[in-house]
Amino acid sequence: xNIFLHELRANRxxxxxxxxxxxxxxxxxxxxxxxxxxxxQMLAIxxxxxxxxxxxxxxxxFNLTTLSGFFGVMFIYFGLIGAIAAAMWGxxxxxxxxxxxxVEFSLVLPVSRSRIITAKALAALVNCVALVLIxxxxxxxxxxxxNPDAAFYRFLRLEMAxxxxxxxxxxxxxxxxxxxxxxxxxxxxxxxxxxxxSYFLSIASSMxxxxxxxxxxxxxxxxxxxxxxxxxxxDSGYLLLSVGLVVVCLAAAYWSYNKRDLMI
Amino acid sequence: xxxxxxxxxxxxxxxxxxxxDVSFDVAEGEIFGFIGPNGAGKSTTIRLLLSLIHPSSxxxxxxxxxxxxxxxxxxxxxxxxxxxxxxYEGMKVRExxxxxxxxxxxxxxxxxxxxxxxxxxxxxxxxxDLSYGNxxxxxxxxxxxxxxxxxxxxxxxxxxxxxxxxxxxxxIRRENARGVTVFFSSHILGEVQRLCTRVGIIxxxxxxxxxxxxxxxxxxxxxxxxxxxxxxxATFDLPGVTNLQSDNxxxxxxxxxxxxxxxxxxxxxxxxxVVIEEPTLEEIFMHYYE
Numbered sequence: 001x002n003i004f005l006h007e008l009r010a011n012r013x014x015x016x017x018x019x020x021x022x023x024x025x026x027x028x029x030x031x032x033x034x035x036x037x038x039x040x041q042m043l044a045i046x047x048x049x050x051x052x053x054x055x056x057x058x059x060x061x062f063n064l065t066t067l068s069g070f071f072g073v074m075f076i077y078f079g080l081i082g083a084i085a086a087a088m089w090g091x092x093x094x095x096x097x098x099x100x101x102x103v104e105f106s107l108v109l110p111v112s113r114s115r116i117i118t119a120k121a122l123a124a125l126v127n128c129v130a131l132v133l134i135x136x137x138x139x140x141x142x143x144x145x146x147n148p149d150a151a152f153y154r155f156l157r158l159e160m161a162x163x164x165x166x167x168x169x170x171x172x173x174x175x176x177x178x179x180x181x182x183x184x185x186x187x188x189x190x191x192x193x194x195x196x197x198s199y200f201l202s203i204a205s206s207m208x209x210x211x212x213x214x215x216x217x218x219x220x221x222x223x224x225x226x227x228x229x230x231x232x233x234x235d236s237g238y239l240l241l242s243v244g245l246v247v248v249c250l251a252a253a254y255w256s257y258n259k260r261d262l263m264i
Numbered sequence: 265x266x267x268x269x270x271x272x273x274x275x276x277x278x279x280x281x282x283x284x285d286v287s288f289d290v291a292e293g294e295i296f297g298f299i300g301p302n303g304a305g306k307s308t309t310i311r312l313l314l315s316l317i318h319p320s321s322x323x324x325x326x327x328x329x330x331x332x333x334x335x336x337x338x339x340x341x342x343x344x345x346x347x348x349x350x351x352y353e354g355m356k357v358r359e360x361x362x363x364x365x366x367x368x369x370x371x372x373x374x375x376x377x378x379x380x381x382x383x384x385x386x387x388x389x390x391x392x393d394l395s396y397g398n399x400x401x402x403x404x405x406x407x408x409x410x411x412x413x414x415x416x417x418x419x420x421x422x423x424x425x426x427x428x429x430x431x432x433x434x435x436i437r438r439e440n441a442r443g444v445t446v447f448f449s450s451h452i453l454g455e456v457q458r459l460c461t462r463v464g465i466i467x468x469x470x471x472x473x474x475x476x477x478x479x480x481x482x483x484x485x486x487x488x489x490x491x492x493x494x495x496x497x498a499t500f501d502l503p504g505v506t507n508l509q510s511d512n513x514x515x516x517x518x519x520x521x522x523x524x525x526x527x528x529x530x531x532x533x534x535x536x537x538v539v540i541e542e543p544t545l546e547e548i549f550m551h552y553y554e
Contacts, residue, residue, distance in 0.1 A: 002366045010352070101350035105406070108314050109367045110340040261277075261317035264307075 003106075003116060007093060007123030015127045018085040022135040025077055030142040033070045040065070052207050067143060068152045068229065075159050075225035078135060079166045080199065083219070085131055086167040087191040089124040090174025094257070095184040103262045113258050121175055121250075128167040136160045155229060162223035162234060165242055169219045170195065172249035179257035216241070265328070267292045267414055267445040268313065273322035275308055282308040283469045285322070290447060290462075295440055297460030297477065298449040305469040306449040307347065310416050313447075314344060326414065340368060343412035347419035347449075349403035353392040357402055360391060361409060368410035379405040382435065383428070397423040404432060408439065415439065415446045421455060433459060453542070486523060489516040490530065490538040500529065518543060 036042050042065055064070055094117070097103045107113065139156060173194060177187050202220035205211045215221035222238035268290035275282035283305035290296040300306055311317045313324055315335045324331050326338045351360050361380070365372040380387050385401045394402065400423040407415065415436070421429045436459065440446055450456050456463055457477055465473040497510045504521030519526055523540075530538060 002363060006352075006363060010354075100353070101348070102352060104316065104344075104346045105349075105351055105364075107316055108339060108342070108344045109364065110336045110338075111367060112336050115336075259318070264311065264316065 001119075003111070003119035004123050007120050008126060011089065011093070011123060011127050014085075014089065015130055018081065018127075018131055019134045022078075022081055022131060023138045025074075025081065026135065026138045026142050029070070029074050029077075033067070033146075036064050036070065067146050067148045068155050071139070071152070071156060071159060072225040072229050075162070075223075075228075076202075076220065078159065078163045079220055079223070080195070081135075082128070082131060082163045082167040083170040083195050083198070084192070086124070086128050086169075086171040087174035087177075087195055088188065089127050090121070090171040090176075091178040091187045091191045092174075093120040093124050094175065094178030095181070095187040098184040098263045101264065104264055107262060114254055117175065117179065117254055117257055121171070124171055124175075125168075128164065128171055132160050132164045132167065135163065154232065158228050158232065158234065159225065162225075162228060165223060165234070165239070166219055169222075169242055169245055169249075172246040172253070176249040176253040176256075179253040180260070182260065182263055184263060219245070265292050266290065266325075267294075267327060268296075268447065269325045269328075270309075270313075271323045273309070273312060273324055274320045275305075275312055275317065276320045281305075281469045282320075283312075283466070286466070286469075286471045287322075288464050288471060288474050290445060292445055293440070293443050294462060295436070295446040295448060295460045297456035297463035298447060298466065299451060299453060299456050299463055300466035301451055304466045306451075306466060307418055308469075309466070310344075310418050310447070310449060314339070314342070314416065340410075341413045342416065343407035343410065343414070344416045345400075345403045345407040345418065345420050347422065349399045351391045351399070351402065351406075353390075355391050356387070357385065357389055357391060357394070358387040360402065361387065361406055364406050365409055370410070372409045372411075375411065376405060376409045379408055379435075383431065397425065397428070400424055401428070404435075408435075413444060415444055416449075417446065418449045419451070420448070421450070421452070429455075485518045485520045485543050486526075486540055487516070487543040488519055488526060488538070488540050489514065490533075491515070491536045492533045493536070495533070499533070500526075502526065502529065 064073060097106050106116070136156070143152070143156075170191075174191050177190050177194075178184075181187050181190065198218040198220055201214045201218040205214035205218065205221055206224075219242065222242055223234065227235060266289040268288075270289070271287050273286045274284050286305070286309060298306055298309070308317070312319055313326065313331060315331055318332070327341065329338055331338060355363070357380075361376050365376060377387075379385075383401045383404055385398065385405060389398075391399070391402070400420075404420070407417075417436070420432065424432060433455075436446060436448075446459075448456065448460055460477055462474070462476055464471055491514045495510070495513055495515055497508055497515065500508060500515065500517060502519075502525055504519050504525070506518045506520070508517040509515070526540075
């Protein structure tokens, strides 16, 4: 409990920063949307763009002049913000003890390494949930003036659930990096690299039919905004895959952290 | 009962040598000195005993329990003062100590306050504002506040001024009188001699000697350097003199035995200058084990 509360406190500032980023994203998007909203000329412009480019930005599936369509295109940004924040929280919560040389204090306390990971992971989880709630709340506030219908609210809820799922995957990946990597200075860059690679894989796999199989390697495609919009639910196959990924990462994280030497 | 039991403990960091085949015992209530030059493997040994790193081979028990299997239970009874103290920078000293105390069953507020008072530590200050010496004081209080039965001290006096060093030694002696076992690692022979009953000497990762401090003192060498008129190496051809070197009218040698024999010989000479000092640990090592 001690470690959990301490971590929550230590994470406050970072949560604040990410919340501001998410809020700015929503506000900027909404000011853009007011230009698109209900403007048929926009549709004409979109139609004249090369289809591959629209695919890359996931713009073909959506009608950008509607709020739901606009939020569909926005989803990848929510996902990216959630992924980066979660991976950072997950990896840094472990790696910082070695970076700041506090391991000699914190790991000589009478707690097992597994309990330390659990407490830190839960604190990071609280941050992840909070970031989703804040993004959600800000979105609800920002769209009020457009009087959205019930379908939009359902879609937004679905997107936020998907954002949380992406966060959880990258939280687990981040934890694994922090726990397994001896070279704690590289943990942050490794996390960013994995996210960028996943992102580009998701773009590549949606642009090229031949590369479609790549979608299994990138969590950003597990929850495709277009699919969410069409089906109105999270794909249970991908959901299962996500759970598997999280479980594997966590198990590897606990195993490697218990086994390895701490860098002092 | 052996509080610490180490058998054939070996640690390699990849190919780099940590310690090799180290074995020793520390009895309950003992102050065990662990001396050796920098890089000899002192901190490695302590970190192995604290499960911060894992051995390549060999075994170790604390309080008769396997270190790897019973880590948290064992560590409840252990206090550790690392050679360099790092804490969460944003915290105040009081918060840090409360945080630490929270991991040990019991109420340690009074003892924490007493220890901080004794070490003249201001608990209202922020960790990041503290000097090296003051951080060390936090380390001392934090390592002792839960009344551990076994204390690991790794180069504990660095950063403390002489007055504080003395207070600290008194504190350790007091704890020891209550039955606390102390594992005291240092490269300063003098402070180990002041405090310890038994010492282990580690060199290049290997335990070269475990003996009573008294035996070591009897074997103690003096390093003597003098310059005088008409000096020749033959003047000090005494039993107990080794490593005799003559260089430009300056004579230097190590001496082991009754120092009066040397002093008598010195008094017969027209001395320009004389230095009699403790050899450094390195010199003892080089000499002792030739």
